[in-house]
Amino acid sequence: xxxxxxxxxxxGFLLTPDLDTDIEINGGYGADLMSDxxxxxxxxxxxxxxxxxxxxxxxxxxxxxxAIIFVRGKQPQAETLLIANQEGIPLxxxxxxMFELSGRLHKxxxxxxxxxxxx
Amino acid sequence: MAASTKQVCQVSNQMSPTRRPARIPTxxxxxxxRGRSITDDDANAINRVEELSYDLKVHEVMxxxxxxxxxxxxxxxxxxxxxxxxxxxxxxVKDNELIGILSLEDIVHxxxxxxxxxxxxxxxxxxxxxxxxxxxxxxxxxxFSDSRLGRLPVVDENYKLVGMITKGDxxxxxLIALQKDYKEEEVRRYRASHLFEDIxxxxxxxxxxxxxxxxxxTHGGNASSHIKRAxxxxxxxxxxxxxxxxxxxxxxxxxxxxxxxxxxxKLEVESHRITMSTIDDGPGIPDIEQVLQxxxxxxxxxxxxxxxxxxxxxxxIKRCVDKMDIESTVGKGTKLTMRIHVPTENFTGRKEx
Ligand SMILES: Nc1ncnc2c1ncn2[C@@H]1O[C@H](COP(=O)(O)OP(=O)(O)O)[C@@H](O)[C@H]1O
Ligand SMILES: [Mg+2]
Numbered sequence: 001x002x003x004x005x006x007x008x009x010x011x012g013f014l015l016t017p018d019l020d021t022d023i024e025i026n027g028g029y030g031a032d033l034m035s036d037x038x039x040x041x042x043x044x045x046x047x048x049x050x051x052x053x054x055x056x057x058x059x060x061x062x063x064x065x066x067a068i069i070f071v072r073g074k075q076p077q078a079e080t081l082l083i084a085n086q087e088g089i090p091l092x093x094x095x096x097x098m099f100e101l102s103g104r105l106h107k108x109x110x111x112x113x114x115x116x117x118x119x
Numbered sequence: 120m121a122a123s124t125k126q127v128c129q130v131s132n133q134m135s136p137t138r139r140p141a142r143i144p145t146x147x148x149x150x151x152x153r154g155r156s157i158t159d160d161d162a163n164a165i166n167r168v169e170e171l172s173y174d175l176k177v178h179e180v181m182x183x184x185x186x187x188x189x190x191x192x193x194x195x196x197x198x199x200x201x202x203x204x205x206x207x208x209x210x211x212v213k214d215n216e217l218i219g220i221l222s223l224e225d226i227v228h229x230x231x232x233x234x235x236x237x238x239x240x241x242x243x244x245x246x247x248x249x250x251x252x253x254x255x256x257x258x259x260x261x262x263f264s265d266s267r268l269g270r271l272p273v274v275d276e277n278y279k280l281v282g283m284i285t286k287g288d289x290x291x292x293x294l295i296a297l298q299k300d301y302k303e304e305e306v307r308r309y310r311a312s313h314l315f316e317d318i319x320x321x322x323x324x325x326x327x328x329x330x331x332x333x334x335x336x337t338h339g340g341n342a343s344s345h346i347k348r349a350x351x352x353x354x355x356x357x358x359x360x361x362x363x364x365x366x367x368x369x370x371x372x373x374x375x376x377x378x379x380x381x382x383x384x385k386l387e388v389e390s391h392r393i394t395m396s397t398i399d400d401g402p403g404i405p406d407i408e409q410v411l412q413x414x415x416x417x418x419x420x421x422x423x424x425x426x427x428x429x430x431x432x433x434x435x436i437k438r439c440v441d442k443m444d445i446e447s448t449v450g451k452g453t454k455l456t457m458r459i460h461v462p463t464e465n466f467t468g469r470k471e472x
Binding site for chain 1: 337341365426
């Protein structure tokens with residue numbers, strides 16, 4: 001699913017306007033625990049999270065996420081934005097909560113990229 | 120170039136008369152360096168495209184081979200020049216001096232009055248907005264947006280016409296520069312990936328060392344990010360690089376949390392294996408069996424707020440690497456070693472015999 005479509009579906013606001021949003025996202029993964037993200041996510045997906053600190057972007061980079069959506073309208077810290085721009089990972093904020101947003105994206109056809117087997 | 124018989128030509132290199140100011144002030148002289156003072160934080164936030172719009176100079180992206188018109192030339196002739204060259208305007212030059220600019224729009228005005236045989240001088244725009252060849256393209260972008268013009272004549276320090284610049288030239292210039300950046304990364308990757316082939320020894324080891332500050336959560340993960348990039352440049356399989364990245368990132372976070380004065384993160388690359396280690400001068404681990412259990416954690420609220428501290432770090436590391444080793448002395452510190460074996464062709468392009 002194209003990231004632009006995901007932004008639309010999530011009523012999202014793109015926080016990194018300089019980054020390309022014409023990219024393909026294969027699946028989604030939601031968590032607030034970074035160790036879980038590192039252990040159970042599959043690469044090339046979208047990260048839904050309620051955390052906004054710089055570690056979120058580093059985690060996304062290590063686990064190879066293509067974009068991050070902050071749920072419940074959260075705004076990231078300045079350092080988070082900086083690293084995201086540096087590493088080329090688009091950041092989006094959505095007014096929906098984790099459950100609601102996961103449901104909307106899943107219903108629209110974005111599969112879950114949560115693996116039962118850890119990496 | 121006084122005669123109007125010569126329709127299209129290159130601008131000559133002769134100096135223009137000195138009626139004009141000898142030199143127009145540079146953007147730096149007018150606005151100060153880069154038009155504003157930049158703090159370190161600003162500088163970091165400037166992305167590559169913005170950076171390029173300061174780095175690239177107008178003369179690097181402008182069109183230097185010029186089509187020009189003389190004031191006496193009939194408009195119909197200029198229309199032909201525009202048509203043949205697929206351009207939307209030309210500078211008007213008399214006695215080597217830029218005196219105006221004629222755009223398709225001006226010609227359309229003449230057409231409406233059925234005056235295509237009128238001379239260029241009757242319809243050209245005399246109010247000139249020019250940009251200096253030695254300015255960075257950001258000043259051209261500024262002039263485009265201020266003037267709403269589509270093309271600007273480029274002049275040198277003597278106010279002599281040296282080219283034309285359009286918004287398209289700027290976009291193209293930036294894209295080419297970005298592409299060059301991309302190629303440079305490819306070249307770096309290529310060079311780095313031949314390291315183990317090009318340097319012959321009985322045993323070659325590349326060691327990268329990063330000093331990590333205690334409690335510096337803001338920069339937590341920077342070193343791991345460098346390590347992952349280095350491994351990819353060296354030609355590591357992307358899946359191996361991902362495993363290394365995840366393991367070393369968990370280890371880096373632990374190091375930041377537990378070290379007292381600071382610690383060291385080290386990557387050692389050999390042709391057949393990757394070793395990463397952290398060394399801290401923290402409190403040490405009294406019971407290693409215990410901390411290896413999934414869910415065991417002594418993390419503080421601050422660490423939990425960052426999304427760590429569920430007691431999964433060491434478990435994650437162990438899953439990602441082939442061998443994990445902890446040496447710890449209570450009151451002195453901890454050394455964590457992580458090792459991944461790589462197929463030899465990863466780093467040398469050749470299969471192991
Ligand atoms: N370098 C270290 N120095 C001292 N204690 C450590 C170190 N690394 C890990 N520990 C201990 O091991 C526990 C488990 O670590 P880990 O598996 O990374 O989980 P977490 O970091 O989520 O607590 C930590 O809470 C801490 O008590
Ligand atoms: Mg940990």
